[in-house]
Amino acid sequence: MPKILVIEDEASIRRVLVKILSEENDTYEVEEAVDGLEGIEKIRDNDYDLVFCDIKMPKMDGVEVLEAAKKIKPEIPIVMISGHGDLDTAVNTMRLGAFDYISKPPDLNRLLNTVRIALDTKVLVVENKMLKKKVSKNYEMIGESDAISHIKDMIEKVAQTDARVLITGPNGTGKELVAHWLHQKSDRSKGNLVEVNCAAIPSELIESELFGHVKGAFTSAIKDRAGKFEAANGGTIFLDEIGDMSLSAQAKVLRALQENKIQRVGNDKDIKVDVRVIAATNKNLNVEIAEGRFREDLYHRLAVILIQVPSLNDRREDIPLLINYFSEKISSEHGTVKKEFSDKAIQQLQEYDWTGNIRELRNVVERLIILGEKEISVDDVKMFASK
Numbered sequence: 535m536p537k538i539l540v541i542e543d544e545a546s547i548r549r550v551l552v553k554i555l556s557e558e559n560d561t562y563e564v565e566e567a568v569d570g571l572e573g574i575e576k577i578r579d580n581d582y583d584l585v586f587c588d589i590k591m592p593k594m595d596g597v598e599v600l601e602a603a604k605k606i607k608p609e610i611p612i613v614m615i616s617g618h619g620d621l622d623t624a625v626n627t628m629r630l631g632a633f634d635y636i637s638k639p640p641d642l643n644r645l646l647n648t649v650r651i652a653l654d655t656k657v658l659v660v661e662n663k664m665l666k667k668k669v670s671k672n673y674e675m676i677g678e679s680d681a682i683s684h685i686k687d688m689i690e691k692v693a694q695t696d697a698r699v700l701i702t703g704p705n706g707t708g709k710e711l712v713a714h715w716l717h718q719k720s721d722r723s724k725g726n727l728v729e730v731n732c733a734a735i736p737s738e739l740i741e742s743e744l745f746g747h748v749k750g751a752f753t754s755a756i757k758d759r760a761g762k763f764e765a766a767n768g769g770t771i772f773l774d775e776i777g778d779m780s781l782s783a784q785a786k787v788l789r790a791l792q793e794n795k796i797q798r799v800g801n802d803k804d805i806k807v808d809v810r811v812i813a814a815t816n817k818n819l820n821v822e823i824a825e826g827r828f829r830e831d832l833y834h835r836l837a838v839i840l841i842q843v844p845s846l847n848d849r850r851e852d853i854p855l856l857i858n859y860f861s862e863k864i865s866s867e868h869g870t871v872k873k874e875f876s877d878k879a880i881q882q883l884q885e886y887d888w889t890g891n892i893r894e895l896r897n898v899v900e901r902l903i904i905l906g907e908k909e910i911s912v913d914d915v916k917m918f919a920s921k
Contacts, residue, residue, distance in 0.1 A: 536583040536653050541599060542615060543591045551586060551615075552828060554645060570594025577603050577610070584652050589623055591872045597627060605629045609659050611652040615640070644698030673714035675819075675853035676859045681844040692839050693719035698791070700836045701814040703843030709814040712841055713772040715917070722810055726770025726798025728762045732783075732915060733775035740783045742799045745790075749799045763807050764798050771812045776836070777817035777828060787811075788832045804905060811836065846888040853884045855890035856892065860899040875901050878912040883919065 536778070538555055542548040548566055555564045565580075567573035571593050577585065584605065589596035607660030611633035616624035624635035634651050636645055645672060675686065692699060693716050695880055701709045710729070715729040735743050742751070762771055773779070778788070790796050795804040815834045822828035858873055865872040875883075879902075888894055898919045908916035 535561055535563050539565050539576055539585045540583045543569050543588040551617055566571035570599040573599055574602050578606050582610055583656050585610055585612045586615055587612055589620045597754040600627055600630055600632055602669050611656050651897045653667040673711050675711050676855050677847040679852045680847050688841055689715045696810050697838045698836050699812045699839045701841045704845050706891035708845040708892050709843050713812045717770040723768050726766050727770045730762050731774045737780040745796045745798055747799035748801045763809055765806050766809045773813040776813040777815035777822055784829045784832050791835045846891040850884050853878050860896050864900050864903050875910040879910045879915045882912050882915045
């Protein structure tokens with residue numbers, strides 16, 4: 535049942551609104567608040583599908599209520615109630631996020647039409663938000679081990695914040711999956727997730743790649759070019775293998791984090807950026823700091839939240855789930871019927887030493903699907919996946 539709140543200090547207007555909403559549609563649950571302060575308390579403590587709010591009220595006016603409510607429950611449509619002298623203010627509230635405004639005295643048809651559209655819009659907004667929270671199947675995190683469950687819990691807590699995250703763990707463990715989950719479950723999911731592999735970019739080009747450059751900054755700079763930080767503006771930048779970044783680039787990244795500003799190579803003009811930074815490394819950064827290869831101040835800026843991704847050897851109980859997932863995915867990619875793995879084949883794979891972690895397991899599963907029999911047996915494993 536849709537729940538509607540009416541915030542109105544004039545008792546007569548409040549009664550009219552409540553009567554119209556209650557009598558015209560007995561499926562609406564209508565509550566009242568006599569002023570803005572009470573209205574905000576009710577919004578904080580309840581889940582409403584629609585709010586009507588007067589503009590001129592004592593203690594807290596409608597504009598203040600609108601701004602506060604949007605911070606508490608941004609998805610609630612709020613319809614402002616305006617007197618003749620409040621129309622300019624009512625129009626301005628639309629810029630602040632009001633759904634619509636209704637003039638006093640309320641017109642029955644206009645009021646009910648606004649209610650219908652607002653409630654339909656609320657449903658669409660919530661559904662759209664839920665869809666955005668669903669992580670792409672390309673970046674599913676498979677596993678039910680305690681270690682993976684802990685990471686998933688961490689992601690749920692951290693994703694909605696702008697806190698910087700440092701993801702650590704051996705190569706092939708799926709650190710990039712954690713980064714994708716953090717981005718896709720955040721309010722920045724509508725923006726870009728820009729990935730930078732710091733180990734794959736030559737040290738002399740890393741600054742240009744991150745911050746861009748202007749024409750003539752160096753020999754091959756034939757035109758102005760925006761960098762990855764600008765491309766990620768409003769979204770997230772994922773600095774993979776940040777332990778391999780040069781010290782000079784580290785200094786510029788530190789400045790970007792401190793000031794939310796960057797400078798293109800060859801130019802001293804500041805460019806403001808709004809970027810969430812997620813970093814990952816397979817190195818022990820404390821060792822790198824001790825040996826002078828990584829800045830301690832940058833480490834503390836990046837490691838607001840630390841997420842350690844375990845090796846596959848430390849989560850062997852997840853191997854059956856991973857085998858099933860990869861078997862389905864690879865068979866689909868090859869356009870073939872999914873092959874099943876015998877219990878003994880799975881047990882054999884669980885006993886291996888997975889130095890290459892999940893990446894290695896995927897390759898082995900693909901090899902077995904291509905070369906093995908209709909059901910993958912322990913003999914197939916020993917023949918084609920022997921370590």
